[in-house]
Amino acid sequence: MASILDKLPAETAALLDYQCHTFPKEQLHQPGSDFLDRCFVPGNRTPQVLRSLGQLYHHGRLAGTGYLSILPVDQGIEHTAGASFGPNPMYFDPENIIRLAVEGGCNAVATTFGTFGTVARRYAHKIPFLVKINHNELLTYPNKYDQILFGSVEEAWNLGATAVGATIYFGSEESGRQIQEVSAAFERAHELGMATVLWCYLRNNAFKTADKDFHVAADLTGQANHLGVTIGADIIKQKLPENNGGFSALKFGKTHPAMYEQLSTENPIDLTRYQVANCYMGRIGLINSGGESLGAGDRDAAIRTAIINKRAGGQGLISGRKAFQRPFAEGVDLLHAIQDVYLDKRITLA
Template identity: 70%
Template sequence: MALTLNDIEQQLGPHAGLLIHKCETIHKEALHLPTGDVVDTIYAQTNRNNNVLRSIQSIIGHGRLANTGYVSILPVDQGIEHSAGASFAPNPIYFDPENIVKLAIEGGCNAVASTYGVLAAVSRKYAHKIPFIVKINHNEFLSYPNKFDQIMFGSVEEAAALGAVAVGATIYFGSDESARQIVEVAQAFERAHELGLATILWCYLRNGEFKKDGVDYHTSADLSSQANHLGVTIQADIIKQKLPTNNGGYNALKFGKTHAKVYSDLTSDNPIDLTRYQVANCYMGRMGLINSGGESKGATDMAEAITTAVINKRAGGMGLISGRKAFQKPMKEGVALLNAIQDVYLCKDVTVA
């Protein structure tokens, strides 16, 4: 049974005020909001070719959120990014790639995002049953000492050959290696579009200097939003970003360029307004913003997932991409969590602020 507004309010607990917040910063009328015909109204107006439009529509038109304009994606690339042991030890069935895809299907997701190896291992059985998103680069995280870099693990051609409808990639904006990564990913995205694949960019910040006086500005609204803006510049069709947890990174770190109105007029302390600034930097929502679900913390996962979904939807975002909260628990519980996220987007009483 789908969650009602009352159910969602109960899950939000002390954060229930998010349901009645009115955004007075960037008004919703200025945004391009998710709709069931977003491929016709937004993407078809771009330079994307017909095959890319079909690929985007295959994601938009699948799962419990089919043709709402919203997406719920299961990402399981953590076997590389966080090590297989750290990721799958809580539930070892997910060492088997088939269970990753099964979770996405049973959970009613629009698509499953994973590595070349995972999706190739089961491609003939499942590529026609749920849209595949191949993550083409990773931080291999086995070199010692650890370094923060993204390297290519395969080709866009290989992703297309195994039946993917999209490729995903990460850029560590702000890192020493970011210039190379931007060029690599921009070229890969150009090739993906040529082959008819959609593109999704993980727009993450990585720089040891982005922490100051005990505050971590990697998820500052102003810095993460600029990463989004760089991402849509290299023609990402969808942007993946972490929810903002603070603001004022430019001012605190005393670098780059910003404007006082970013903080006085275009944002507030409310997480919906901070996330709306992220949406604005995705060409006012022309390219959809999906926020990540974050790590699994156990008992609070359901409430945190629903809270993130409410913030993203009310900010004008396109959906959620949640992995560890779903696959690091029994499959039945993972399905329930994914369905709860989707219920937020299906609930007509949860409106854009």
């Protein structure tokens, strides 16, 4: 049987031998079969929340490993349905979203109230539901960028949700309101026994300069992660970092030379480990997003992202467009390729 490590692009293969000298791996709360016992049982999560977290971590091909593979499909609202499903129109029928997650061996499927509302009774017992409770919609003209609630936590619970998910646009004018709304929603979700997942995204035109996009800077995304775990997220979703020095370049916030000279380098594993460190040194799991679909190179790109996340100390990938914007069988294969990275014991923490 061919290994996931066969015929890797040279740049990706080089990541397998890299050794991290910023945060030592021994300081991290590493993923593993006993992760919930080590990192959640001593805390304030109730038995009902622990049960929900157990359902997430013990489902699919990665069950019992401490790693997560989640299929997220909320782009029909966030990016318009036509743009999202045009490459593969079968996904205008939301049942196919759930089918892809089930056949793809995912730990959970993350999607909208509308999708779950059409198929909840058929699939609630077959795969954990992660209900996305807020969205940015693009039908307002001119476009605005604001995450607003599309339903209640109670509605998600009635749909059979194991977890609720939400996005905060940290850095935006509306971020204060979003922090308050999501904090309250997560508190209610925990009261009802559901787990919580936060999309810790940045949104501010000033974060993008003529030559660099600091929306994916390790220092800014790391701080967003730190805010996210503080308000009660059980799992953090973040974009893979591509650069660093956002605070310094944009001349705001507070920094320390160690952030850039000792605690990170330009290597993508080190940049991502800085994100992990800001998730309470891995006590709260970091899952990186898979990014947009660019076509033929998607499988290699997804494997590369998974290797970076795993070797940095992250807990998995939440990858959607690379899977559902291609034929069904190819989508299943791509999800399995991601999972194979986390199942391969030769790929270890850097």
